[in-house]
Amino acid sequence: MNILIYGAIFIFKIIEDALATLRIIVISNGKKKLGSILQFIVTLIWIILTGTVLMGLQKDILKAIAFAFGSLFGSYLGSVLEEKIALGTNAFLVEVNLDSSLNLIQNLKNNGFQVSRLKSDNDGKVMLMITGARKKTRLIVKIIRDIDKEAFILSEKVKTLL
Numbered sequence: 001m002n003i004l005i006y007g008a009i010f011i012f013k014i015i016e017d018a019l020a021t022l023r024i025i026v027i028s029n030g031k032k033k034l035g036s037i038l039q040f041i042v043t044l045i046w047i048i049l050t051g052t053v054l055m056g057l058q059k060d061i062l063k064a065i066a067f068a069f070g071s072l073f074g075s076y077l078g079s080v081l082e083e084k085i086a087l088g089t090n091a092f093l094v095e096v097n098l099d100s101s102l103n104l105i106q107n108l109k110n111n112g113f114q115v116s117r118l119k120s121d122n123d124g125k126v127m128l129m130i131t132g133a134r135k136k137t138r139l140i141v142k143i144i145r146d147i148d149k150e151a152f153i154l155s156e157k158v159k160t161l162l
Contacts, residue, residue, distance in 0.1 A: 089131055
């Protein structure tokens with residue numbers, strides 16, 4: 001019977017921590033209502049789960065161990081889910097060779113990305129600013145690398161200001 005309790009503690013702690021991680025990501029992307037709903041669920045799970053773990057903890061330390069392992073896996077799962085969902089927008093600052101810049105700009109625009117040419121130097125380099133959904137980061141990098149293998153790429157998550 002205790003094995004079922006340990007399993008339930010472990011699974012519900014994974015769910016709680018994964019949802020808590022997602023809540024932070026959702027709120028940081030401006031989705032306050034969804035973040036509030038997730039917080040309600042996280043709090044409800046935490047109260048019930050913590051009460052279950054604390055009842056008779058001195059006689060059954062394995063409850064605490066199941067709780068801790070659930071936290072470990074839940075935090076990891078939340079991070080993996082966040083990468084898969086990839087909410088938000090990234091801005092890329094890219095230095096490319098002048099001779100490949102026009103082809104790159106056209107290719108990126110044809111794929112639906114916003115591109116601005118920021119600077120052109122006498123050293124044969126051009127600076128581009130590219131914005132696109134975080135989900136498309138690999139595609140953006142692939143397009144850049146296919147056209148200019150020597151490109152220098154910086155990326156940062158951005159928030160649009162209204």
